[in-house]
Amino acid sequence: MKSFPARFLIGFLLLFTGPLADAGTRPSVVFLSPDDSRFWQLVAGFMEAVAEDLEVDLEVQYDRESHRFSYLRMAKDVLSREEKPDYLLFMCKEHVTESMLRLADGAGVKTFTFNTDVPDAARASIGMPRSVLSGWLGHLSPDNIAAGRSLVTLLGKQAEQLGLASGPSIPMVALSGTLDSSATKDRNGGLLAAAVQQRSELMQLVYANWSGALAREKTEVLLKRYPETVSIWSASDGMALGAIEAARNAGRVPGQDLLVGSVDWQPEALDKIRSGELLVSLGRHFMGGGLALLLLHDYHHGRDFDDMSPDYVFRYKLEPATRDNIDQVQRIADPENWSSVDFRQFSRVGETETAKAVPDPDAVLDAITGALARQETGSVASRE
Template sequence: MYCWHRIVGTFCLWFMLLPGDGFAMSVTFLNPGKSNELYWVTASNCMNAAAHSLGVQLEILYSERDHLKTIEIAKALAARPRIERPDYVILSNDYAVGMQAIRILDAAQIKSFFAFSGITDQNQRVLVKGPRQIYKRWLGSLEPKSEDAGYLTAHELIQRGEAMHLYAADGKLHMLVIAGDRSTTTSSKRNEGMRHAVAEAKNVVIDQEVFGEWNRDKAKLQSDWLYKRYPGKHLVWAGNDLMAFGAMDSWRSLGGHPGKDTLFSGINTSTDALSAYENGSLTALAGGHFVAGAFALVMLYDYHHGKDFIDEGLELDRSMFILFDKEDARRFQHLFGDLNFNGIDFKRFSKVLQPSLTKYEFSFRQILSENERQK
């Protein structure tokens, strides 16, 4: 009797894990961030909420910002027994590891999809072409339009600087730039958006640009000598919230008052960033792009259930960021201050579950507004 139950149990487990059956599709997310890094934890929490809403089995593995670990995890997934491999892997092309990872996954017959950051480097393009070409199981990508974040925050910063007449002796507004890093697409695109706003304004001088590596302490050290090299009132544009905080820490140590004698901008939706925006020490704040992974799950859910996204394009670059105002900040804190996104019904974004949908709507503004009405 024991043997019979064991055989039946093994068969049932094997049957449930078969890809493509009526059982839940399985997805693994290779999170490029650290397991205690607020932004990437927020992205994971939102993906968990989407998976719960859609009935998807989701596994999240962190690379801890170690690009070699991403490759190691991809190899480990490929080495699993066939019935234990996920149907799909969502990954980000941070530090340009995507090409090697999809090659490993494709050989193991695991479908892959880029979220947050795709393959844009032209040298890599020559080798991988586009989705479903050389690597047939690389299905596509979904990126938040990072230029929006850079443009929105810089534009708001400049407008506020003009309103407060923070002009130097040359009649110009002077800006210090603390960018993320030199290698990721996200960083370079945010910078492009910022530079677009600067060029548009025509009265702004960028004194210097440094790379803070997304780190508060490093941004503080860099700001210490930037303020000495370029004394006076400034606009300080930062590629994320942590670097903005580092620059603000440095300014306060000199007796300055962020939001009054020098203006700062940031990107992300941490509680500290929202609080700093509400109290005025942070002048401009954009965020909401953490939903990219959750929306990638929606697209794969539809693909898995017979509704391919090819009609909208295989590599989507969609506006997700919003520029926060005080009401948005209050609303976000009220709805998602504990980083619990289970109240979002992601089924309403699915074309399979909502046949009337003709185009994916992936704006964070939509989530913020609709969930407020439901409250």
């Protein structure tokens, strides 16, 4: 048995190791939003709701130029401050992710990346979290490859049910995002793999840079070029809304003789699902930033997440919003509803019963979405 002095010394030393050193302070986090689109406003708004409950000091900055170099410049500005944040939270972008991570590590600011996969070049150079840069704490992203594949499947099945797939194949066109986005790359990968394996025939894939206006213009051209088109695969809701407008202008009837599917769970897209013009939107990843904050909060207060993911990399599934579940999804995505749930219950600091039952990202998000779906819009739950 260890003597009392030895046990006291060990306990004393543990106070200066790991995240326990910050356990008594409020964590400060700067989130760099890659643009100010409706989706990223939802991401930031949800993060703010989570931060309020967890007592996290959160600052949100939007990159209104929406370019990788302006994104890098934002990171440099934050990291050059005299009073730096404890944590920097940002999305991985091609060609600048490694620079941002190295700059933060050199400045003594811990980082957490989320929403898109780590670019291949960065992974080849610095590996994954905590392998080369100890301050890079973790990475969280939806399974965008599976999302791209699921959209093809859902569009194809509905085309068959509506009798739109009369020939051996289902003609499809696709709208994708920007070339510097790994979400674009991964969703495209799922699309291309599924199009080879299933009946859907990809006539053409075009890049619309996440822009609804550009997607409308390009869809008008695509429908003239391929009038036999049955389905439109879109990597985002914003582009899908532009495609729906173009289809109507071309005399098509979205939801009847033309099917559109997309990603993001944006409020305007959910309205289109209710009206029947949009078949499906895959989503819930607007909650990714909130989940990242939850992990950082627990880390800051001495509860690391290494037991949830040995390599500190987390991945979760996107879920479909359809006319069958649109009421629940709209409650989940309604900002007025977020204050109705106390997000402290999902923290593992203090070991609440809810937190004990959520060992992985999908389970955590399932618990959060379940709690939100049960709330009535605008209601506020009592807080202890």
